[in-house]
Amino acid sequence: MLVPPVMEGAFPAAGNPCGSGGPLVGRDAELDRIDAFLSGSVRSGRPLLLLGDAGVGKTALLATAADRAAARGMRVLAATGVEYRAGLSYGGLVQLLGAVTAGQPSMVLGSALTAVQGRGAGPAPHHDAVAEGLLTVLRRLPDGGPVLLAVDDVQWLDPASAQVLGQVARRLDGAGVGMLCTARPGAEGYFDHGGLPVLDVAPLSAAASERLLVQRFPALALRVRRRLMAEAEGNPLALLELPVTLSGPQRAASESLPERLPLSRRLQSAFASRVTGLPSATRHLLLLAALDGTGDLRVLRRAAAGRCSLKHLGSAERAQLIHVVEPTGLRFRHPLTRSAVVELSTSDQRRGAHRALARAWADVPERTAWHLAQASDGPDEQVAGLLERVAAGIGHRGDGPAAVAALLRAADLTPRGPERARRLARAAYTGASLTGDLRAVPRLLDDARRTAPGPASLAAAVAGSAYLLGGVGDVDTAHRLLSGAVSLRPEPYDPQDATLTEALHTLLMVCFFGGRPELWDPFDAAVAGHPALPELLATTRSTLADPARATAATLGRLDGAVAGLAHESDPLRIVRVATAGAYVDRLGGCTEALQRVVAGGRRGEHLAPAIDALFLLGNHAWLTGQWPELRESVREGLELCEQYHYPLLAWPGTYLLACAAAVRGDHTAVRDLTDRMERWAGPRRAETVRVYGAHARALSALGRRDFEEAYRQAAFIAPPGTLPEFAPHALWAFMDLVEAAVRTGRREQAREHVAAGRAADLGALSPRLRMVLHACSALAAGDEGHPGFQEALAVEGATRWPFDLARVHLYYGERLRRYRAPAQAGEQLRAAVEVFRRLGADPWSDRAEQELRACGSPAREPAAPRPASAALTPQEREIAGLAAAGLSNKQIAERLFLSPRTVSTHLYHVFPKLGVSSRAALRDALGRTEPRHKSDDGSGESGRVPTVPATGHASGSGEALEE
Numbered sequence: 001m002l003v004p005p006v007m008e009g010a011f012p013a014a015g016n017p018c019g020s021g022g023p024l025v026g027r028d029a030e031l032d033r034i035d036a037f038l039s040g041s042v043r044s045g046r047p048l049l050l051l052g053d054a055g056v057g058k059t060a061l062l063a064t065a066a067d068r069a070a071a072r073g074m075r076v077l078a079a080t081g082v083e084y085r086a087g088l089s090y091g092g093l094v095q096l097l098g099a100v101t102a103g104q105p106s107m108v109l110g111s112a113l114t115a116v117q118g119r120g121a122g123p124a125p126h127h128d129a130v131a132e133g134l135l136t137v138l139r140r141l142p143d144g145g146p147v148l149l150a151v152d153d154v155q156w157l158d159p160a161s162a163q164v165l166g167q168v169a170r171r172l173d174g175a176g177v178g179m180l181c182t183a184r185p186g187a188e189g190y191f192d193h194g195g196l197p198v199l200d201v202a203p204l205s206a207a208a209s210e211r212l213l214v215q216r217f218p219a220l221a222l223r224v225r226r227r228l229m230a231e232a233e234g235n236p237l238a239l240l241e242l243p244v245t246l247s248g249p250q251r252a253a254s255e256s257l258p259e260r261l262p263l264s265r266r267l268q269s270a271f272a273s274r275v276t277g278l279p280s281a282t283r284h285l286l287l288l289a290a291l292d293g294t295g296d297l298r299v300l301r302r303a304a305a306g307r308c309s310l311k312h313l314g315s316a317e318r319a320q321l322i323h324v325v326e327p328t329g330l331r332f333r334h335p336l337t338r339s340a341v342v343e344l345s346t347s348d349q350r351r352g353a354h355r356a357l358a359r360a361w362a363d364v365p366e367r368t369a370w371h372l373a374q375a376s377d378g379p380d381e382q383v384a385g386l387l388e389r390v391a392a393g394i395g396h397r398g399d400g401p402a403a404v405a406a407l408l409r410a411a412d413l414t415p416r417g418p419e420r421a422r423r424l425a426r427a428a429y430t431g432a433s434l435t436g437d438l439r440a441v442p443r444l445l446d447d448a449r450r451t452a453p454g455p456a457s458l459a460a461a462v463a464g465s466a467y468l469l470g471g472v473g474d475v476d477t478a479h480r481l482l483s484g485a486v487s488l489r490p491e492p493y494d495p496q497d498a499t500l501t502e503a504l505h506t507l508l509m510v511c512f513f514g515g516r517p518e519l520w521d522p523f524d525a526a527v528a529g530h531p532a533l534p535e536l537l538a539t540t541r542s543t544l545a546d547p548a549r550a551t552a553a554t555l556g557r558l559d560g561a562v563a564g565l566a567h568e569s570d571p572l573r574i575v576r577v578a579t580a581g582a583y584v585d586r587l588g589g590c591t592e593a594l595q596r597v598v599a600g601g602r603r604g605e606h607l608a609p610a611i612d613a614l615f616l617l618g619n620h621a622w623l624t625g626q627w628p629e630l631r632e633s634v635r636e637g638l639e640l641c642e643q644y645h646y647p648l649l650a651w652p653g654t655y656l657l658a659c660a661a662a663v664r665g666d667h668t669a670v671r672d673l674t675d676r677m678e679r680w681a682g683p684r685r686a687e688t689v690r691v692y693g694a695h696a697r698a699l700s701a702l703g704r705r706d707f708e709e710a711y712r713q714a715a716f717i718a719p720p721g722t723l724p725e726f727a728p729h730a731l732w733a734f735m736d737l738v739e740a741a742v743r744t745g746r747r748e749q750a751r752e753h754v755a756a757g758r759a760a761d762l763g764a765l766s767p768r769l770r771m772v773l774h775a776c777s778a779l780a781a782g783d784e785g786h787p788g789f790q791e792a793l794a795v796e797g798a799t800r801w802p803f804d805l806a807r808v809h810l811y812y813g814e815r816l817r818r819y820r821a822p823a824q825a826g827e828q829l830r831a832a833v834e835v836f837r838r839l840g841a842d843p844w845s846d847r848a849e850q851e852l853r854a855c856g857s858p859a860r861e862p863a864a865p866r867p868a869s870a871a872l873t874p875q876e877r878e879i880a881g882l883a884a885a886g887l888s889n890k891q892i893a894e895r896l897f898l899s900p901r902t903v904s905t906h907l908y909h910v911f912p913k914l915g916v917s918s919r920a921a922l923r924d925a926l927g928r929t930e931p932r933h934k935s936d937d938g939s940g941e942s943g944r945v946p947t948v949p950a951t952g953h954a955s956g957s958g959e960a961l962e963e
Helices: 028-044 056-073 091-101 111-117 127-141 158-167 206-216 224-231 234-243 265-272 281-291 297-304 310-318 334-345 347-359 365-375 380-399 400-412 418-435 438-451 456-474 475-485 501-516 517-529 537-543 553-567 571-581 587-602 607-623 625-645 647-664 666-684 688-702 707-717 734-743 745-757 767-781 790-795 800-816 820-837 842-854 874-884 889-895 900-914 919-929
Strands: 004-006 046-049 075-080 146-150 176-184 198-200 323-327 329-332
Touching: 028 056, 028 176, 028 198, 046 056, 046 767, 056 075, 056 146, 056 176, 056 874, 075 091, 075 329, 075 537, 091 127, 091 146, 091 158, 111 127, 111 571, 127 158, 146 158, 158 176, 198 206, 206 224, 206 234, 224 234, 224 334, 234 265, 234 734, 265 334, 281 297, 281 310, 281 329, 281 334, 281 347, 281 501, 297 329, 297 347, 310 323, 329 334, 347 365, 347 745, 365 380, 365 400, 380 400, 380 418, 380 571, 400 418, 418 571, 418 607, 418 625, 418 734, 438 456, 456 475, 456 501, 475 501, 475 517, 501 517, 501 688, 517 537, 537 553, 553 571, 571 587, 571 607, 587 607, 607 625, 607 647, 625 647, 647 688, 647 842, 666 688, 688 707, 688 734, 688 842, 707 734, 734 745, 734 767, 734 800, 745 767, 767 790, 767 800, 790 800, 800 820, 800 842, 820 842, 874 889, 874 900, 874 919, 889 900, 900 919
Parallel strands: 004 075, 046 176, 046 198, 075 146, 146 176
Antiparallel strands: 323 329
16 A cells, blocks of 8 residues: 655745746756665665755755655655754754654654653663664654655754764665755764765756746846856856845846845845854955955955954865965855855945055056945045046956946046036946947936036037937937037047047947938048047048048058957957958958957947947858858847847848848848838938948849849949949949949940949959959950959959859859850859859859850759749748747747748748648648758758747648738
8 A cells, every 4th residue: 555645844944946836947967866866775775965055956956855755655754954052952853753753642752762852851862872763763653664854954953963863874774764964065063974975966057047047037138147147156046036136127237236236135144154153353354355356365465464364264264165275366165155245244344445455456556446436435536536547448348337337436436516427428428338238328317417417528428429329320419419519629639538539439430320421521520620539530431431442551550450459358449440341341350359249248248349249240251151150140139239229230230131131032031121221211311221221122133133123222322433432332232233234234334333443443452342343344344355254253362252253153154155155154154053052042043053054054963853842932941940830920020030021921922832721731841842952041951840949839721821
């Protein structure tokens, strides 16, 4: 007869630090070990010790193990150690005995255990007798089934209970009793667990930590989640308690997090208990170490001089609170122990410790300034000025949150007035340009206006314009605000004050996105009026506004700046140099530095530059044919733009998606993306965004062989025969315009455009443009013997730009076929087909194959009949796969950055191609056909139904395409 499961005694109501009452998160390996223990070792009689730091989830594992043991029919007897207090001898053992006799008051325990309960007479029994008596009772329990002793926090058992249970743990063999207990490493106690089998309960992995936070706090902003993960270091209790201490705006990242996160009552209890009993000298040293944060013992020794010595760290080491490696290393075993040390101190103690650390760091201005600022309890202009200068250096390193924190503290230490307002405005600008915290800008500017009513400072104008441009895309208002503030600053340029430089860099981008010549006049006037400004401003003005006329000297300065990125740490400068090099093909030398910027953004240090860097890397991937990488970079950048409300920054990424869709033949997606660009840019007069849309439409039209439309769109970017100033995109659309002009019978306009390119000496700007100019010269000339195509193919490194190179092969093959040279034409056309196929540029490979067939050569190797789904475009295949996996039109649209209407249109065309009439039939249809076309990312993988979570439901037969 199966004995019903019994669990007696109770664990403290500490909750489940690894989950929310459901399965534990990230503990599969530990639970597998516990299951194995329950299956074998318990029945024969064995102990197992769960060893881990405070809050790591030992109690949750013990409680789960007890539940599983009870479900297996075991009798579970539970007890918990509490911090020892005099007079509670055998307190832990009494808990177990109460569980043993629960519901069985007549059970005979024997004289030793009766004495333990305080009911017997005579002398106190020896621990050996008590241990033997407990084992005897456990073996003779009425149900006769296996027993599990579950003891939590054995380090806090009273001495008598600890010694008895330590003996019991070593005498379980053959008793049919298992013992599962928990302890903290290094904690002083009386339970001797030496030699017992140990299961180390480690912190959660990063993936499990993130899963736990997302499960319990789904509304946490990404960068807040990452900060909490860094603070918690995988401690489940900390992961669950730290968010509770934050306000709603702090959780949403609309308000900055404090430098030191507050501890909840449970966290204080878990991490502070061993601190309170330390000697005062030890606590003072720990406070110095916690506020310093470097772990440098030499600094600690200087700061503590005259009060105590490092020998007082010994008690903290023995308590396993810190780890010391002579001569220079001290670290807290968990960062929340450091937080507990700080929270247990008084404000006066903290200020005194900061003053001591400022003296210890006297030779490092940044640390001196920070500690002096923390030690101040009132306005101090001298410290505020020092802190502001320090903030500039922090910002150049790319640590946006730290720079903003320094500026805000500087503002706090500044008496009310214009200087305080200026520092608040500078904090707002730094937040907008580095951390991506646009939402804090209006509040900080409002604080600045209340502090000093009157005309806005240049710093406020920079912050306000950055907010207007990056947030709502109000180009004209941002331009008026900035140009007006810049014109009112007649004093000489001060290299120590970066405000004017930042204002002009911001104004430069306003002018670029505005895309109108008249916007540049105030910028040019300001730069002319301050000749000592950094040369990168003038360089970017040339290569971004008028790259066709960039001089050799300008390009030399740009190349020097690109070379300097190898050792550059300022993310804003990296992005600015890369931006200056984009239209003149210098992005290849910037990729490693841009990837560093992206990595910093992922750490939450500088979000806005990271978005720019992702799209600049996408630009490089577009030109060099790395289209899968393009898609990954752009998708990450667009997700960040969406999360942090940067609509303007998103359009370069949207443009790249539209170009990639155009060359893949996904013309519906191109139309959808470019319509969105036009609707957004038109009312805001953001002409560059309209130019982005025109270029994608031109590429799409060329793929469809609608050359009249391609000519109209390319001519919108730059009229034929001109490379106008303030139209940098004309360089990227140069070959598109020449081809469209030639194919629409406008050969004269094509020749005029080539002549404009030669007059501007585009070939001197970059090898890619040299290749393009040679090919366009031959294309426009129409002569059989024109050397342009051979010159283009001979450009050194031409294979770095595969799409442009394949177009040259295509045009050259067409020319040779027309002039009756089929063998040579076939060679060029086969080269074009190979590259277009590898890239996944289906419309272009179709064109090249058609020309190849006209030469009398087979376009492809003989193959099996083409399956039905091979007729699908790459975008149609992807949408069909997602629909087959159960996603709704809305979910597919969100994943692929399309509109639901576009998804519906694609499915409308997919159903007849596959011969199905419902979404439910899509999976079988796709599975039958297994297309061998290249995937939409150019990887060459055969099309398959993707595996995705079935968050939607496949429709039944006859369901409409719209949902």
